Amino acid sequence: MEYKNVLTVCPYCGAGCGLYIQVLDGEIVGVLPAKEHPVSRGKLCIKGWNATAFVNHPDRLKKPLIREGGSFREASWDEALSLIAEKLLQIRDTYGPQAIGFFSSAKCTNEENYLLQKLARSFFKTNNVDHCARL
Amino acid sequence: MAENAEIMEALRDHLAQKLKELDGVIGLRRAVEGTAPYLFRPGDDLSQLALEPRYPLGPIVSLLQRRYPQAHFGVVARGCDLRALAEMAKRNQVDPQRLYVFGVACTAEEAEECHCADPFPRLEKWPQGKTFGQPAPAGSPHPLLAEYPKIPLEERRAFWQKQFAKCIKCYGCRNICPECFCESCALEDPLWVEPGVLAPPFPSFHLIRAMHMATRCVLCRQCELTCPAHIPLTVLYELIRQDVKEMLGYEPGADLEAAPPLPLTLADAVIRE
Numbered sequence: 001m002e003y004k005n006v007l008t009v010c011p012y013c014g015a016g017c018g019l020y021i022q023v024l025d026g027e028i029v030g031v032l033p034a035k036e037h038p039v040s041r042g043k044l045c046i047k048g049w050n051a052t053a054f055v056n057h058p059d060r061l062k063k064p065l066i067r068e069g070g071s072f073r074e075a076s077w078d079e080a081l082s083l084i085a086e087k088l089l090q091i092r093d094t095y096g097p098q099a100i101g102f103f104s105s106a107k108c109t110n111e112e113n114y115l116l117q118k119l120a121r122s123f124f125k126t127n128n129v130d131h132c133a134r135l
Numbered sequence: 136m137a138e139n140a141e142i143m144e145a146l147r148d149h150l151a152q153k154l155k156e157l158d159g160v161i162g163l164r165r166a167v168e169g170t171a172p173y174l175f176r177p178g179d180d181l182s183q184l185a186l187e188p189r190y191p192l193g194p195i196v197s198l199l200q201r202r203y204p205q206a207h208f209g210v211v212a213r214g215c216d217l218r219a220l221a222e223m224a225k226r227n228q229v230d231p232q233r234l235y236v237f238g239v240a241c242t243a244e245e246a247e248e249c250h251c252a253d254p255f256p257r258l259e260k261w262p263q264g265k266t267f268g269q270p271a272p273a274g275s276p277h278p279l280l281a282e283y284p285k286i287p288l289e290e291r292r293a294f295w296q297k298q299f300a301k302c303i304k305c306y307g308c309r310n311i312c313p314e315c316f317c318e319s320c321a322l323e324d325p326l327w328v329e330p331g332v333l334a335p336p337f338p339s340f341h342l343i344r345a346m347h348m349a350t351r352c353v354l355c356r357q358c359e360l361t362c363p364a365h366i367p368l369t370v371l372y373e374l375i376r377q378d379v380k381e382m383l384g385y386e387p388g389a390d391l392e393a394a395p396p397l398p399l400t401l402a403d404a405v406i407r408e
Binding site: 002003004007020022029031032045046 | 159168172362
């Protein structure tokens with residue numbers, strides 16, 4: 001028998017509102033705004049209030065999918081990442097760095113976004129870096 | 136922190152004592168990352184028990200009583216929490232027989248901040264509980280309530296239109312409300328509220344909620360506190376509350392045994408069993 005609230009940051013936009021995930025016996029049962037959070041001060045938008053809706057959603061992807069012959073098949077992370085690396089290098093070598101773009105996400109941390117642009121600029125030599133809000 | 140040290144000490148002592156017989160006590164826990172509702176269990180660190188910021192605890196009592204139909208829980212309740220629990224009990228959302236109330240008086244400063252008319256948990260009709268602290272004087276009413284009657288009738292529509300136009304349809308007022316527990320919500324019915332359109336239909340969106348709050352709203356003010364658009368929702372609900380009191384002689388939350396004057400369910404708003 002355990003009921004607690006786990007503090008987290010809303011995964012949706014870059015504003016970074018604070019919210020609690022209500023957990024009853026290890027199961028998510030709801031969301032509460034974090035009233036002491038310096039950014040959101042106990043307020044949330046409709047996305048924040050529903051921030052946990054995807055967690056146990058049946059449509060949620062849990063493994064990488066590789067498209068082959070017009071349909072998707074499940075793959076391991078190792079296989080998927082190797083394929084991505086291979087294809088990116090192939091595109092760069094064939095068409096040049098400007099043929100590649102990187103889209104990062106407000107759902108990531110600053111540090112993760114930093115790493116992605118570092119990969120884009122330093123390794124692939126492209127400034128084509130953008131984020132999910134413009135997708 | 137406005138917590139009275141003496142009250143907190145007495146509350147913690149009593150809670151430690153009662154945890155020997157209760158399955159757990161629902162209150163606020165102040166941890167490093169922040170303060171939030173929590174189920175205190177035997178052995179938990181009671182120095183983490185806190186009284187603010189206020190969160191509606193009634194829905195958590197309801198959740199836990201449903202999950203554990205045999206369990207006997209306690210709840211740390213302010214006046215507004217207890218009023219909310221009373222209205223929930225009348226609609227079968229909580230069972231007072233399985234609830235021990237640790238009633239906590241609000242300070243005069245807190246009452247003033249909340250514009251609270253009754254900042255004290257009235258435990259007389261509750262089966263089990265104990266109160267901590269003395270009743271503080273009522274806070275002054277919301278300043279807008281005194282101004283409102285002076286607004287000419289023809290301008291009141293414009294006043295609310297301006298307020299409701301700020302709404303971003305976060306549904307926070309409904310989500311945080313301890314008295315909102317319908318199986319399906321009229322505010323999610325495309326018949327009344329077209330999905331994906333801002334601002335919500337005037338005045339139906341806010342007035343549907345206001346009418347559903349009549350005989351239910353206990354003025355805990357959680358809706359107003361969580362509204363990102365700063366809509367003075369409690370002024371609207373207080374005006375309806377005054378009408379309900381005047382015309383039907385009913386004050387939501389005041390008396391655990393008084394039956395609400397309106398039907399408990401609406402044909403299109405089935406409350407959960």
